Amino acid sequence: MSEYSFTGKPVRKxxxxxxxxxxxxxxxxxxxxxxxxxxxxxxxxMPIILKEGPVDFVLGTTWDPYNDIYNILPMIIGTFVVTxxxxxxxxxxxxxxxxxxxxxxPYQVRGIIRPAIETLAAIPSIIYGLFGLIVLVPFIRDYxxxxxxxxxxxxxxxxxxxxxxxxxxxxxxxxxxxxxxxxPTIISIxxxxxxxxxxxxREGSLAIGATKWQMITGIVTPxxxxxxxxxxxxGMGRAIGETMAVLMVAGNxxxxxxxxxxMTRPMTSAIVLEWNYATGDHQxxxxxxxxxxxxxxxxxxxxxxxxxxxxLNVARM
Amino acid sequence: MAAIDTTIIKDTPAxxxxxxxxxxxxxxxxxxxxxxxxMALKHISMGIRANSIxxxxxxxxxxxxxxxRCLNRMNDLxxxxxxxxxxxxxxxxxxxRDVDVVALRKQIGMVFQKPNPFPxxxxxxxxxxxxxxxxxxxxxxxxxxxxxxxxxxxxxxxRDRLQDSALSISGGQQQRxxxxxxxxxxxxxxxxxxxxxxxxxxxxxKIEDLMRVLKEKYTIVIVTHNMQQAARVSDRxxxxxMGELIEYDNTRKLFETPSDRRTEDYITGRFG
Numbered sequence: 001m002s003e004y005s006f007t008g009k010p011v012r013k014x015x016x017x018x019x020x021x022x023x024x025x026x027x028x029x030x031x032x033x034x035x036x037x038x039x040x041x042x043x044x045x046m047p048i049i050l051k052e053g054p055v056d057f058v059l060g061t062t063w064d065p066y067n068d069i070y071n072i073l074p075m076i077i078g079t080f081v082v083t084x085x086x087x088x089x090x091x092x093x094x095x096x097x098x099x100x101x102x103x104x105x106p107y108q109v110r111g112i113i114r115p116a117i118e119t120l121a122a123i124p125s126i127i128y129g130l131f132g133l134i135v136l137v138p139f140i141r142d143y144x145x146x147x148x149x150x151x152x153x154x155x156x157x158x159x160x161x162x163x164x165x166x167x168x169x170x171x172x173x174x175x176x177x178x179x180x181x182x183x184p185t186i187i188s189i190x191x192x193x194x195x196x197x198x199x200x201x202r203e204g205s206l207a208i209g210a211t212k213w214q215m216i217t218g219i220v221t222p223x224x225x226x227x228x229x230x231x232x233x234x235g236m237g238r239a240i241g242e243t244m245a246v247l248m249v250a251g252n253x254x255x256x257x258x259x260x261x262x263m264t265r266p267m268t269s270a271i272v273l274e275w276n277y278a279t280g281d282h283q284x285x286x287x288x289x290x291x292x293x294x295x296x297x298x299x300x301x302x303x304x305x306x307x308x309x310x311x312l313n314v315a316r317m
Numbered sequence: 318m319a320a321i322d323t324t325i326i327k328d329t330p331a332x333x334x335x336x337x338x339x340x341x342x343x344x345x346x347x348x349x350x351x352x353x354x355x356m357a358l359k360h361i362s363m364g365i366r367a368n369s370i371x372x373x374x375x376x377x378x379x380x381x382x383x384x385x386r387c388l389n390r391m392n393d394l395x396x397x398x399x400x401x402x403x404x405x406x407x408x409x410x411x412x413x414r415d416v417d418v419v420a421l422r423k424q425i426g427m428v429f430q431k432p433n434p435f436p437x438x439x440x441x442x443x444x445x446x447x448x449x450x451x452x453x454x455x456x457x458x459x460x461x462x463x464x465x466x467x468x469x470x471x472x473x474x475x476r477d478r479l480q481d482s483a484l485s486i487s488g489g490q491q492q493r494x495x496x497x498x499x500x501x502x503x504x505x506x507x508x509x510x511x512x513x514x515x516x517x518x519x520x521x522x523k524i525e526d527l528m529r530v531l532k533e534k535y536t537i538v539i540v541t542h543n544m545q546q547a548a549r550v551s552d553r554x555x556x557x558x559m560g561e562l563i564e565y566d567n568t569r570k571l572f573e574t575p576s577d578r579r580t581e582d583y584i585t586g587r588f589g
Contacts, residue, residue, distance in 0.1 A: 106396075107396070198433070200429060200431055200433035201433055201435060201436075202394075203391065203394070203427070203429060203433070204429065204433040204434075204435065204495065204498070205435070205445070206391070206394070206422060207389065207391060207422055207426060207427035207428075207429075207499070208422065208423065208426050208427075208445070208446040208449075208498060208499055208501075208502050208504075209419050209420065209421075209422040209423030209424075209426075209446065209449070209450065209502060210419070210445075210446075210449050211419050211449075214449045218445065218449065219435055219445075222436070222437070223435075223436050
């Protein structure tokens with residue numbers, strides 16, 4: 001053995017270098033892809049935004065490809081309303097469910113509910129769409145619409161919000177389907193963050209005579225709040241970006257929805273529906289819708305990122 | 318210790334436990350506890366006198382914490398735990414079917430090994446207990462918070478920082494805050510599970526001073542792995558080994574002339 005034995009074999013060094021660089025390449029290709037997509041969408045869509053003017057493009061109410069007018073407010077409102085409705089349904093439901101399996105239910109019950117929720121997350125969106133089309137839309141048409149017409153329509157404000165006419169397609173159907181689709185995200189992330197609340201806090205609360213419910217609402221949920229919000233925002237992102245299931249039940253007329261029962265055309269649906277026959281400015285306008293979608297999703301991701309950082313700061317304190 | 322405001326404690330009427338209705342505030346008879354099939358506590362019988370400090374010592378895993386947690390039924394939270402025998406609080410068996418555990422824990426508070434302030438302001442931490450038990454009046458809450466913090470010798474240190482996060486104060490302060498949080502619901506008994514084991518010597522001595530003052534009004538049971546601490550603060554000491562109560566006597570007697578060989582071995586450091 002020579003005195004240089006500890007300097008290692010050059011071959012091994014080369015192999016390590018190769019592995020390191022190929023890993024780096026993998027990571028870089030990821031980032032590159034994202035940049036390329038953003039660049040592509042922006043270059044394709046930007047001209048129409050500049051042509052219409054950003055304010056008109058986003059806040060104008062007329063979407064009329066035949067006359068070359070491309071204002072997307074109806075779609076933005078469509079997306080917004082449908083997402084809001086789905087959150088209004090899914091957040092209380094999902095939070096309740098997360099509380100049940102994280103805090104209340106015995107171990108065995110959790111063993112049943114948890115896989116069921118995971119299955120819910122794995123169902124392809126087209127299946128949700130079919131379900132909505134065959135079950136939900138007829139149900140709304142045959143039961144909800146008559147009910148709204150006979151019993152709710154006379155009420156001031158509420159009557160207008162719900163509406164009295166409809167064929168089952170529209171905001172309500174899309175919102176309900178989306179709620180079911182984002183439920184698993186909200187439940188599993190909320191449950192994880194509820195579970196991550198230290199046992200000491202629970203005991204500290206119970207030890208001065210808090211009931212289980214007071215403990216959950218007063219201590220555990222606030223302590224888990226940043227995680228719960230992350231779950232809700234993630235679900236929101238999914239609701240905004242979801243295309244297929246929404247397309248199948250939303251009715252898709254490019255008007256500003258005025259009630260729960262009126263039809264709507266969210267941004268994602270608009271792109272899919274019109275892509276086949278769009279040319280020229282029309283095609284550019286669809287890309288521009290893509291820019292808006294991308295922008296909104298990126299803001300949501302930023303919120304989650306900042307939320308996580310804040311949580312780390314608290315932990316460090 | 319100057320920071321402790323004893324006048325507050327003396328001004329308030331003594332708790333019913335001090336009236337001496339019972340020889341023992343807490344009395345366990347033939348108490349056994351099982352984790353599944355493992356017997357973790359074996360036929361424990363001991364009584365705890367009002368307005369005294371009772372220390373429970375023993376090596377790790379001897380069941381001392383488990384026993385402490387039996388006294389306000391915190392073990393109910395552990396799945397698979399079964400308790401036989403009885404443990405009374407002021408004459409009532411707390412393991413009876415009709416006992417309201419929430420009301421029981423309001424009267425028998427607990428302080429834990431690791432300081433566990435809630436992630437909210439100092440004020441809200443102390444006000445948490447009174448609030449969940451129905452006190453809404455702001456002035457009343459202010460009064461309780463001040464009184465509890467004074468009792469825990471924290472008022473002078475924290476009076477200007479009540480709205481700061483409870484996580485921003487030192488570990489020793491956090492532990493005293495947890496004691497204040499317990500005191501705010503006016504319990505009769507304070508169970509302390511190694512309350513100073515995560516603290517430095519100065520913070521520890523503050524907790525011990527505090528205990529000596531608090532026993533005027535409260536009954537304190539402390540679990541500790543620190544024998545000097547037991548000797549310093551307690552009136553009576555119980556020695557647990559492998560789930561059994563080996564010896565229970567006046568602290569002085571137990572440390573100076575233990576009657577059981579195993580106690581002597583333990584306190585002289587031959588094992589444990």
